[in-house]
Amino acid sequence: MKEYNHIGWKRIRVLVTNKCNYSCPFCHNEGQSKENNPILMKLDDFKSFVTFLETEKIEELHFSGGEPFLNPNIVNMIRFAEERLACDIGCATNFSRITKEHLETLKGSRVKFNVQFPFATKDAFKKSTGIGNMDTILNTIKMVRDAGFQVGLNSVIQSNDISSVKNLIELAIQYEIPLKLLPQIGLKGSDKFKEFIIPLVEEYACEYLNKGTGALRWTLKSGSKRIILLLIDSPCFYNDIQSCRNFGELRINPDFSLQPCILRQPSERLKLSQGKELVINQLAELWKHFTIC
Ligand SMILES: C[S@@+](CC[C@H](N)C(=O)[O-])C[C@H]1O[C@@H](n2cnc3c(N)ncnc32)[C@H](O)[C@@H]1O
Ligand code: SF4
Numbered sequence: 204m205k206e207y208n209h210i211g212w213k214r215i216r217v218l219v220t221n222k223c224n225y226s227c228p229f230c231h232n233e234g235q236s237k238e239n240n241p242i243l244m245k246l247d248d249f250k251s252f253v254t255f256l257e258t259e260k261i262e263e264l265h266f267s268g269g270e271p272f273l274n275p276n277i278v279n280m281i282r283f284a285e286e287r288l289a290c291d292i293g294c295a296t297n298f299s300r301i302t303k304e305h306l307e308t309l310k311g312s313r314v315k316f317n318v319q320f321p322f323a324t325k326d327a328f329k330k331s332t333g334i335g336n337m338d339t340i341l342n343t344i345k346m347v348r349d350a351g352f353q354v355g356l357n358s359v360i361q362s363n364d365i366s367s368v369k370n371l372i373e374l375a376i377q378y379e380i381p382l383k384l385l386p387q388i389g390l391k392g393s394d395k396f397k398e399f400i401i402p403l404v405e406e407y408a409c410e411y412l413n414k415g416t417g418a419l420r421w422t423l424k425s426g427s428k429r430i431i432l433l434l435i436d437s438p439c440f441y442n443d444i445q446s447c448r449n450f451g452e453l454r455i456n457p458d459f460s461l462q463p464c465i466l467r468q469p470s471e472r473l474k475l476s477q478g479k480e481l482v483i484n485q486l487a488e489l490w491k492h493f494t495i496c
Contacts, residue, residue, distance in 0.1 A: 206260035206289070209483050211490025213262045213451030217252075219244040219277060220269040220457055225297050226333035227321065229359045229387045231465060232269065242457040246276040248475055252455070253287050255479040262451075265293040266314075269457075272300035278308045285313055293317060295357065298343045299335060306350045316347060317383065320356040323370035331361075344380070355381035360396050369403055372432065376407065376425045383433040386440075388465065394440035404432055416450040417443070439466055442496035453486070461485075463493045 221232065222241040253264075264284050271277050271294060285292050292312070297319040318340065321331040328337035344354050358371050368384065375382035384400060386393040397419075407423035414420055417438040423430050438446040447464075454462040460469035470489065474481055 206258055208260040210256075210259055210261075210486035211451070211493075212453040212486060214265065214453070215256070215261060215263070216265045216267055216452055216454045217244070217249070217280075218267050218269065218454060218456050219249070219271045219274040219280060222273045223268060223270045223297075224273065224299060225270065225319070225335055227319070227331055227359070229321075229361050229390065231389055243274050243276075244280075244457040244459075246279055248459060249276070249280050250283055251475050252459070252473065252482070253284050255475075255482045257287050259483070261288070261290045263291040263293060264288055265295065265452075267295040267454075270300065271296055272305070278305050281309060281312060281314050291315070295319065297332070297335065298340050298347070301343060301347065303346070306347065306352070309352070310350070312352070315353040315355070317355050317357045318344060320358055320371075321361070322358075322367055323374040324367075327367065341378070344378070355383060357383045357385060360384055360386045360393070360400065361390065363392075363396055363399055365399055365403065368400055372403060372407065372423070375430055375432070376423060376428050379428050379430055381431045381433075383435065385435045386437070388437055388439050394436075397434060397436055400434055404434065415446065417446045418450075439464075439496075444494060444496050447496070448493065451490075453489070461489055463489060464496065466496075 220241065220243045223232070266277065266281065281292060281294065292314045294314050295317045298316070320340065322328045325337045328335055348354055356375060360368060371382060386396040404421050404423065407425055408421040409424045410422040412420045417436055419434045419436055421432045423432050438444070454465070455473070456462060456469055459473040459475060461471055461473060462469040471485065473485060
């Protein structure tokens with residue numbers, strides 16, 4: 204099927220629930236309310252949405268939340284998306300709820316998982332997540348990789364504690380797992396964390412690339428082990444609308460309200476019941492007017 208990019212957005216981030224079983228203190232929860240109103244995205248609505256996107260040339264559809272594995276339809280959603288769309292498929296998850304049964308149903312899927320992994324020591328991990336157990340998550344990562352899936356770690360950097368970041372880098376190298384470091388959005392001074400992170404990264408770096416989207420990318424090498432490390436120098440820190448547009452990500456909330464900017468409340472809702480032409484037009488208009496922070 205021929206694809207065109209009418210909508211402008213390159214990446215679609217689908218938040219399939221606002222519920223979460225962790226209580227990470229930094230969590231922006233993708234701009235959603237975590238309060239008393241748990242919402243699950245409906246499978247039929249998701250399918251209509253993906254069907255409307257079939258002729259759009261997008262780079263990635265990323266599942267997120269809340270915790271996406273708290274939506275009982277998550278695996279059906281992933282399978283449906285990858286059958287209908289040619290783009291990359293990703294899933295941000297804390298990995299506390301993924302099971303062997305999920306993996307069995309996902310067998311052969313191209314989904315890549317990004318696992319919320321805030322610290323590389325047991326106590327700090329537990330304290331940050333509320334109920335998370337680092338060793339259990341490491342075992343789950345092994346199970347998921349052994350089943351043939353790609354997994355990376357996402358770590359939100361919450362302070363300028365050098366040893367925590369060093370430990371994370373060393374753990375990622377030890378397990379040969381890609382690592383994404385995200386200085387906490389919404390924390391005063393976190394835009395400066397890169398000043399202590401970059402020298403740590405450079406101790407192991409053998410290649411560097413600035414992706415022009417707010418992501419700095421290194422290849423790290425230690426002995427025979429190599430990993431990719433991304434440092435997110437978020438465009439939100441600088442109100443850098445051009446880098447944000449280069450990344451081109453639109454969040455779709457569980458109720459299909461649209462959120463171009465993580466720091467702002469959702470704008471309108473997608474009118475799925477009114478058909479493809481109107482929905483594509485809504486998305487395209489939003490992109491056209493997404494020109495200031
Ligand atoms: C909101 S979570 C939802 C999906 C899933 N529960 C998880 O934690 O991966 C998605 C991603 O946003 C990141 N994140 C949450 N709060 C953040 C913040 N204040 N600054 C930067 N990244 C943040 C998390 O680390 C995670 O990688
Ligand atoms: S696991 Fe994800 S959604 Fe849940 S609190 Fe942590 S960052 Fe937020």
